[in-house]
Amino acid sequence: MQRIVIFSLTFLLCFGISIGDAAVEVGFVSLGDKGDFTEPALKFAEKTFKTTQLAKADLKSDTFKRFGVVWWHDGDSDPGGLSNAEIDAFVDYAESGGAVLLTGAAIRYATPLGLEDAEPRKFGPVPADGSNVGIIVLKETLELGLVDGLENVDGKAPKVEDWVQVNSSGYPVSGDYFDKIWKNFTTLAHAWEQGTNYTDRIAAFGYWEAGDGKVFNMNWRLPNYHKNNEDIDQIEKLTENVINWLASESEFADVSASGKLPIVWGHLKNQE
Secondary structure: OHHHHHHHHHHHHHHOOEOOOOOOEEEEEOOOOOOOOOHHHHHHHHHHOEEEEEOHHHOOHHHHOOOOEEEEEEOOOOOOOOOHHHHHHHHHHHHOOOEEEEEEHHHHHOOOOOOOOOOOEEEOOEOOOOOOEEEEEOHHHHHOOOOOOOOOOOOOOOOOOOEEEEEOOOEOOEEEOOOOOOOOEEEEEEEEEOOEEOOOOOEEEEEEEEOOEEEEEEOOOOOOOOOOOOOHHHHHHHHHHHHHHHHHHOOOOEEEEOOEEEEEHHHHHHOO
8 A cells, every 4th residue: 555655646746736737626505596696606616616506405425525625605595494414414525524615694504514502693685885894814824825816905915914805895695703702713814894803703714624624614794706896806816715725625626637637635645
């Protein structure tokens, strides 16, 4: 087995390995109304990744494991409760090493999924309110490449403690664990609105550990793909960076070596 691993690593060093050569396979879940907040998120996913739209009947662990990342976004309405089997599908996929991204109303299911004990706030949707919203960059935000290609509020490449605007107005159906009521969450960026610094009170985004995988949360007013958002390029690039990072952490993400011979990276990692 050790010889196989050494050969595999040598092959990768010689011929290169890249997630970028083959688009990340994303399973896009949307269970509520597909309106002005949800439809553009789906179109962005289809444009940027190798995306398959999943229906309620597809909420099964074996189906999820076909994808490097499962992105659940409901921006127009709350989709209603999940069955125990559907909850188990998300949990099993994540705990097996998968990567889940929750945006919009999906944040409301972090507690039923067993990630937190507290209940999140619920609000939205609001198509336009003129409120500028963004993130405060941490060391981890930079190290993980989550703000690569974005600009801070001064139009420059972000540095630690810089403010980056990602939403100019409105917000989808969403929620948050306001005022530090989350207990198990790893924060990767803080949040701000209209000059107010919400450090430690609202995590702009971050993740929960779930077995061998991760469940990433980006909510509150951030994930706004509505046409009213003048910072749409910023939130789309941020989302792209998040999904690419999650894919690099996922046991189910295909990695392409020089554009050939797809390899399940997680399987290789498990042989080490």
